[in-house]
Amino acid sequence: MAHRETDTESYHLRELSIANTPGHRSHVMPPVTNRHRHILDVGCGAGQTLIASKLAPGGVACGIDIDSDALSLGRRIDAKIHFVRASGEAIPFASDYFDLVVSRVALPMMNISRALAEMGRVLKDGGDLWVTLHPPSMAVKDLLGNLSRLELKGAAYRMAVLANGMALHFSGKQFRIPFSRIPYESCQTNRGVLKSLSRAGFEQMNIRRDNFFVVTAKKSKPTNGTPR
Numbered sequence: 001m002a003h004r005e006t007d008t009e010s011y012h013l014r015e016l017s018i019a020n021t022p023g024h025r026s027h028v029m030p031p032v033t034n035r036h037r038h039i040l041d042v043g044c045g046a047g048q049t050l051i052a053s054k055l056a057p058g059g060v061a062c063g064i065d066i067d068s069d070a071l072s073l074g075r076r077i078d079a080k081i082h083f084v085r086a087s088g089e090a091i092p093f094a095s096d097y098f099d100l101v102v103s104r105v106a107l108p109m110m111n112i113s114r115a116l117a118e119m120g121r122v123l124k125d126g127g128d129l130w131v132t133l134h135p136p137s138m139a140v141k142d143l144l145g146n147l148s149r150l151e152l153k154g155a156a157y158r159m160a161v162l163a164n165g166m167a168l169h170f171s172g173k174q175f176r177i178p179f180s181r182i183p184y185e186s187c188q189t190n191r192g193v194l195k196s197l198s199r200a201g202f203e204q205m206n207i208r209r210d211n212f213f214v215v216t217a218k219k220s221k222p223t224n225g226t227p228r
């Protein structure tokens with residue numbers, strides 16, 4: 001158990017260091033502006049993205065994650081952030097509260113349609129979403145790595161992740177991967193994510209694919225006379 005905690009800590013501390021290093025090749029951060037007073041990070045780990053964003057005083061920063069070890073580490077590093085143990089598919093905050101919801105390398109581990117619906121619910125109308133995703137090429141690379149090391153269980157899992165990405169691409173749905181600790185992991189395609197975002201009530205979607213697969217969108221504002 002202690003060994004797993006150490007692994008968790010070293011991962012999140014390394015990611016915090018990357019988040020604090022703009023020139024690092026793995027550095028990718030949400031653009032936080034002074035319009036963003038209430039910010040939520042879904043799958044926050046130890047809150048590395050929020051911590052490195054150096055948020056102005058007076059705002060509210062919240063992070064949720066299912067990993068209590070990561071949250072404890074975050075609480076030790078930054079006492080101003082509200083860390084709550086919760087899943088992205090059931091966000092324990094009021095509707096229409098946040099100006100910005102971010103999720104860095106965590107949404108691919110969730111049931112995407114449920115998590116996006118929850119992110120949309122807690123965002124204010126016109127609020128901003130910023131997420132990073134995993135392209136199918138990443139799952140293929142992991143699969144080839146598993147096969148080359150003859151890790152058959154790992155290879156079977158990666159094939160399920162790829163199949164989940166294809167299910168998302170063609171039908172907008174995911175299936176539950178049996179016997180997995182992360183039962184809804186998937187990879188994403190442009191089409192799959194755009195479909196999921198529009199179903200969850202987002203608009204002005206934008207996709208950037210370079211070193212990272214970054215997606216931004218806004219929660220749609222209700223049109224006059226159309227109650228939500």
Ligand SMILES: C[S@@+](CC[C@H](N)C(=O)[O-])C[C@H]1O[C@@H](n2cnc3c(N)ncnc32)[C@H](O)[C@@H]1O
Pocket residue numbers: 015042043044045046048049064065066067070086087088089103104105106109110111182
């Ligand atoms: C790769 S880490 C990313 C952590 C952090 N966002 C970062 O950028 O370094 C993925 C995180 O997502 C969390 N996670 C996985 N499934 C989740 C879920 N269903 N709801 C909330 N968090 C989840 C994991 O516990 C883990 O801390």
